[in-house]
Amino acid sequence: MIHDYLDGELDQLNQDILFSELALNQDLRTEFNKQVKLQVVTQSDMATITPPIEATNAVFASLGFSIPSQEYMKNLTANTLAEGPFSAIKKFWAKHIALNSVLLLILLMTGSYVVFQPVIFNGSKNSGADRTGNSVFSNVNHADKFSAMSSSVPLISSYENKNSGTVLSGSDIASNNSESVTNNYRNSRQVNFRDNSAFESNSYYLHNDESRLNNVSGDMIESGNNLDLFSLLSGSNQDLRLNDLVNKRMNSFLAFNSNAYVNPSQSLNNNYYIWGLPQYRFRHQSPEVSIDITKWMLQVRTLNLNQAQQVSLSKSFDKPAQNKWYDNLSFTALYKFNSYHSLGIECGWEPFNQVFYNNENGQTYRQQQSPTLFWIGAAYRFTYPDIGWQNVIYPYAQIVAGGTTVGPLGRGQIGIQIEPVSLIRFDLGLEAACLIYRLQGTTYAPFKYGLTFGGGINF
Amino acid sequence: MGKTFGKYNDIELYKALSGKKPIAEAAFSELYARYAQRVFAYCLRVTGDDEDAKDIFQETFLKFYHNANSKNEENIDNIGGLLITIARHLCLNFKRNRKQLLNIDEFNITTNDTEYERKELLKLVSMAIELLEFEYREAFVLRQYQGLSYKEIAVITETSVSAIKNRVWRAKEMIKDILSPYLEDMSN
Structure with missing residues (x-):
């Protein structure tokens, strides 16, 4: 029984x-x-019994066949060996090397940032901080509240129009939630923000239909005058000129040890609206100044795309997947011209299924293979920060034109870019890639598509 | 090796062996990959000797290939069975030319060691199998190692299913008795 x-x-x-x-x-x-x-x-x-290599060689040699390759022999052995837990883990790691590498990289980057930039995560300790954009001066007694806050939260207190002599104190600004300051800044040449003052675009708009401050700054930029941003930001001595910030997006948490928080979502030259429009917001919500002045971006992402053309490969005789650490990965280096446009290079390794017809000795064979190809190309990326969520998530599109050893390659992707902090970023998108190659007068274009994701650093 | 034959079944590949050389080579390679381990395991466990197993293993595949090219119109529907049958015949010839050298008295297992290395255990198993009579050993190997059904073994060995069942049962009992000290150790 x-x-x-x-x-x-x-x-x-x-x-x-x-x-x-x-x-x-x-x-x-x-x-x-x-x-x-x-x-x-x-x-x-x-499971431990494997035909000896010499026996295999002898069989094939006796029949006049070519000796099987090392890969074939290895595969023959690998198929027969018992699998322990470690080999299973190794196999899993090898199979998903690209995904695992990206996840590991993201984990390391996030971990590093948490360790080395803890101030970002401590910003909420400031009791007066308002991350929601709601004004803390919404009550009637703005001035009192303002001065009360100034003891704990150093704020920008005033800005001054030297030419016109107009000075708006913090209390002026804070005196009424709906109050409009209608001074004319048309002739302004320098704007200083000093001491303790708070600017909240959602709450304190200095309406001036004739000339908004963005025009002022624009004038200054055009005329070559300097706007000292760090004198502007709580009297910091750091020498950061507004001119230098032209074309640089200021969108996240790059701390300057200042006590004001700047979180603009637009480039300064185009949309430098301090008052009236929400693009440039001076908020008293966090004790950091966040300015993204990064110019370069390095990125790694996975390329586990679906093959539009399926092939049926022999497990034994077709070249098995190498599963090298760089397979199904791409690496990108981009230079950011401005908030929207970046250009650079991208390279990667991934398999492409190929099905083609090969004419040998008057006989046509249908052949299929899936070689892993290295590719490299020029990459253009368009980011659109004007729309998005909380200055953290934006849409993007990227195209790459390049080549492989067998023919040209084109790829494109659209997706969302997530930048929780200015140093690191994550991409999630839809991607399509097409390889073009010619054989015996026929052009083939295997196509791949699917999800892609990755992480990178800005610097 | 560039052409892919993995999608073809055994019978299609067997027929392709009589085709043009590149086709035949690829088909043979595919069949070899599918059955080499099973055939070698059979040869090794039935002969109990590496060198003999190697010789029989090689001879098996050569005969198999020549059989496919012999334009014999015999109806082949089980390539694995055919290979084992060829190997079996070769093993029987081998057996006729060689006497069993091992005696059960020489086979003592000391149970003092609490842990046997895995390799040593497998060596013991193979030695235990070698102690069996050929028909029991064969039935046991085909059943336990090859995973063939009793019916398939009966076809290969040209014996009845009940006889095969009996052989496998007796082989198991004998091996179990030989390995009993170790198996008890494992059971605890």
Whole structure:
């Protein structure tokens, strides 16, 4: 009965009888255990047996066939070896090397940032901070509240129009939530923000239909005057000129040890609206100044795309997947011209399924293969920060034109770019890639598509 | 090796062996990949000797290839069975030319060691199998190692299913008795 059970030939009724007996009879249990162990041992033995390489070579040589490749022999061996837990883990790692590498990279980058930039995560300690954009000066007694806050939160107190002599104090600004300051800044040449003042675009608009401050700054930029941003930001001594910030997006948490928070979502030259429009917001919500002045971007992402053209490959004879660490990965280096446009290079390694017809000696063979190809090309990326969510998530599109050893390659992707902090970024998108190659006068264009994701750093 | 034959079944590949050389080579390679391990395991466990197993293994595949090219119109529907049958005949010839050298008295297992190395265990199993009579050993190997059904074994060995069942059962009992000290150790 035990033998029948292990052979899988024992019906349910007899199985019940067997297990009832096993429950009662110690000797039977011992016998059962022995039989099971014997079965396990023979299976283990079978898994270790592999035809010797010399025997394989001898067989093929005797028949006048070419000696099988090392890969083939390895594959033959690999198919027969028993798989332990470590080899299973190794196999899993090798199979998903690209995905695992990206996840590991993201983990390392995030971990590094948390360790080395903890101030970002401590910003909420400031009790006066308002991350939601709601004004803390919404009550009637703005001035009192403002001055009360100034003790704990150093704020920008005033800005001054030297030419016109107009000075707006913090209390002026804060005096009424809906109050409009209508001074004319048309002739302004320098704007200083000093001491303790707060600017919240959602709450304090200095309406001036004739000349908004963005025009002022635009004038200054055009006329070559300097706007000292760090004198503008709580009197910091750091020498960061507004001119230098032209074309640089200021969108996230790059701390300057200042006590004001700048979180603009637009480039300064185009949309430098301090008042009236929400693009450039001076908010008292966090004790950091966040300015993205990065120019370069390095990125790694996965390329596990679906092959539009399926091939049926022999596990034994077609070149098995190499599963090198760089397979199905791409690396990108981009130079950011401005908030929207970036240009650079991208390279990667990934398999392309190829099905083609090969004419040999008057006979046409349908051949299929899936070689892993290295490719490299020029990359253009368009980011559109004007729309998005919380200055953290933006849409983007990217195209690459390049080539492989077998022919040209084009790829394109659209997706979202996530920048929780200015240093790091993540991409999630839809991607399509097309390889073009010619063989015996025929052009083939295998196509791939699917999701792509990755991470990168800005610097 | 560039052409892919993985999608073809055994019978199609077997027929392709009599085709043009590149086709035949690719087909043979595919069949070899599918059955080499099984055939070698059979040869090794039935002969109990590496060198003999190697010789029989090589001879098996050569005969198999020549058989496919012999323009014999026999109806082949089980390539694995055919290969094992060829190997079996070669093993029987080998057996006729060689006497069993091992004696069960020489086979002692010391159970003092609490842990056997895996390799040593497998060596013990193979030695235990070698102690069996040929028909029991064969039945046991085909059943336990090759995973063939009793019916398939009966066809290969040209014996009845019940006789094969009996042989496998007796082989198991004998091996179990030989390995008993170790198996008890494992059971605890």
